[in-house]
Amino acid sequence: MLMHPSHPLSRSTRSARPGFSVVELLVVIGIITLLVGLLLPALGKAQQKARAAATLSTMQSFAQACETYKQQIGAYPGVVPEAVLANDPKISGTENAVLALMGGAVTQDDPDFATFGTGWTTINFNAPGGGTFSIKVNATQIGQGPRINGKQYPPFYSPKSGEFAPAPGQDLATAVDGTGFENDAYRLPDLLDAWGQPIMYVRAIRSSGPLVGPVTASPQFAMGSMQPYIVSVALGELGKDQKTTSILETGNDPAGNFAQIIRHPAFGAANQPLAGTARGQFVLVSAGQDGVYFSRFDGPGTPVDPIDDIASIGPKVAESYNDLVIMGGS
Structure with missing residues (x-):
């Protein structure tokens, strides 16, 4: 019998892998935490920049629509005369422009005004010096194009998704529990920025006189049409308090503040x-990322040292706020 030499049985020995020590795990966790801490602010800044860019795009498109309207109709958009609206702001300046650009309203001088009945709501505005100016609105007709002097036009503006909705909190001068539309009887859609706050639109009344002031002072611009926004204590999707935070409402000289924002920096004394x-x-x-129109805590102001009045600082100060501003027309 053939015999084979015997060999001892060999087993492949598997070397045991040592696990992570507690110290190593803590180091890894620390590194991850550090990276997250570095990345989150960067991501947040990138998101805010993207929202600002999207908002500027919306504002530029809307401004271009206003220019097209001016070329065809001969005036910047608004179904209610600016002086009348500033005197009795039952709707915002932005809503006034939306109705002119997109439809959903007829004015008292329309030859068929009386025939607009079912579905249409009459709004009577008190004009400065007495009398009224009347319009009829129907939110379901916004987007069908405006009716001007009895003639139907195609819409001058087509909003993108997410930039067009009624803004809650308008005229909400005291905090209440509810939908935010308690003092907004008409719920007309507003132009929204990427943070969900309404974009303010104010147009000039005339080309001479004080730059900003009450209607009775015959100014170039009046602030009344922004009232539904700036008196609110919980405006827009962010629910921001404008009434006690915006320098367009607080302080001793809101008109001077607004004038610094819209004036040309190259003309006139800095403090006038x-x-x-x-x-x-x-x-x-646009109120920008903080959701407040020129917040007293923004620009030259801080949470510790808020600034309410910029009239004496000079026009360049407006550039230090996170608000986005576009001027149109010439």
Whole structure:
């Protein structure tokens, strides 16, 4: 019998891998935490920049629609005369422009005004000096194009998704529990920025007189049409308090503040904004990432040292706020 030499059985020995020590795990966790801490602010800044860029795009498109309207109709958009709206702001300046650009309203001088009945709501505005100016609105007709002097036009503006909706909180001067539309009887859609806050639109009344002031002072611009926004204590998707935070409402000189924002920096004394020259015939303002129109805590102000009045600082100060501003017209 053939015998084979015997060999001892060999087993492949598997060397045991040592696991991570507690110290190593803590180091890894620390590195991950550090990276997250570095990345999150960067991502947040990138997101805010993207929102600002999207908002500027919206504002530029809307401004271009206003220019097209001016070329065809002969005036910047608004179904209610600016002086009348500033005197009795039952709707915002932005809503006034939307109705002119996109339809959903007929004015008292329309030859068929009386025939617009079912589905249409009459709004009577008190005009300065007495009398009224009336319009009829129907939110379901917005987007069908405006009716001007009895003639139907195609819409001058087509909003993108997410930039067009009624803004909650308008005229909400005291905090209440509810939908945010308690004092907004008509719920007309507003032009929204990428943060969900309404974009402000104010157009010039005339080309001479004090740059900003009450209607009775015959100013170039009046602030009344922004009232539904700036008196609110919980405006827009962010629910921001404008009434006690925006320098367009707080302080001793809101008119001077607004004049510094819209004036041309090259003309007039730095500390006399009401004697300045407007940079255009209408202005669009987004409140920016903080959701407040020119917050007293933004720009030269801080949470520790808020600034309410910029009239004496000079027009360049407006550039230090996170608000986005576009002037149109010449």
